[in-house]
Amino acid sequence: MKKILVVNPKGGCGKTTITTNLASYYALWEVPVAIIDLDPQQSSLEWLNQRRDHLSPITGIDGSKGKLSTPPDIQRVVLDAPARTTMTQLRKLFESADVVLIPVLPSPIDIRAAARFVADILKDKDLRKTRIGLVANRARENTLIYNNLETFLNKLKIPMVGHLRDTQNYIRAAENGQGIFEMAPYLVDKDMETWKPLIQWIENDHKL
Numbered sequence: 479m480k481k482i483l484v485v486n487p488k489g490g491c492g493k494t495t496i497t498t499n500l501a502s503y504y505a506l507w508e509v510p511v512a513i514i515d516l517d518p519q520q521s522s523l524e525w526l527n528q529r530r531d532h533l534s535p536i537t538g539i540d541g542s543k544g545k546l547s548t549p550p551d552i553q554r555v556v557l558d559a560p561a562r563t564t565m566t567q568l569r570k571l572f573e574s575a576d577v578v579l580i581p582v583l584p585s586p587i588d589i590r591a592a593a594r595f596v597a598d599i600l601k602d603k604d605l606r607k608t609r610i611g612l613v614a615n616r617a618r619e620n621t622l623i624y625n626n627l628e629t630f631l632n633k634l635k636i637p638m639v640g641h642l643r644d645t646q647n648y649i650r651a652a653e654n655g656q657g658i659f660e661m662a663p664y665l666v667d668k669d670m671e672t673w674k675p676l677i678q679w680i681e682n683d684h685k686l
């Protein structure tokens with residue numbers, strides 16, 4: 479079993495988008511998967527409620543009151559963190575996670591906030607034990623702002639493990655409780671490509 483925590487105290491950076499798309503990817507490949515929605519807003523569980531019956535199943539768990547356990551058959555768990563997470567919660571979540579993904583938007587404010595978050599994590603000897611990767615979301619690669627972020631992160635030794643495009647595909651998919659992998663391939667082939675390195679990094683030693 480592998481637990482993937484998607485976290486960033488900055489609101490609106492793509493935590494729920496990454497959670498739901500990653501879960502639907504596993505579901506499509508028939509890997510038993512659960513989402514633990516830690517956010518009292520429950521956006522991931524709302525997404526799951528929109529999901530039609532013919533789509534591959536995803537187990538939804540309300541983790542907003544601290545529940546982190548999943549049914550025994552589950553092989554992948556994606557945890558969608560709320561924007562506000564206390565240090566005590568973070569400790570517990572990082573400890574239980576195998577992989578942490580931090581989505582970052584390409585704006586100076588978001589990048590500075592992410593830099594502070596990463597610096598706080600790295601200062602903490604317990605938090606920094608977990609495998610952490612940043613995901614550039616709504617990305618326009620090779621822009622100056624991203625180059626600055628990459629340079630900064632390289633110094634901190636936190637890898638940038640994924641770049642997801644800014645596209646309506648994510649919004650259209652979410653309307654129906656789908657991930658982009660479940661949409662017509664001709665619409666989303668570019669986006670599916672962007673997930674390949676990210677999923678490879680997450681899976682690391684595992685074969686799906």
Ligand SMILES: Nc1ncnc2c1ncn2[C@@H]1O[C@H](COP(=O)(O)OP(=O)(O)OP(=O)(O)O)[C@@H](O)[C@H]1O
Binds near residue numbers: 560642649
């Ligand atoms: N790559 C993308 N392309 C286009 N729109 C996106 C992309 N990623 C996220 N969005 C949109 O941006 C908005 C915020 O994304 P999302 O809800 O995933 O962020 P969040 O980090 O979970 O927010 P919160 O902190 O409020 O929980 C949503 O409307 C989502 O559809």
Ligand SMILES: [Mg+2]
Binds near residue numbers: 494558
């Ligand atoms: Mg969210």
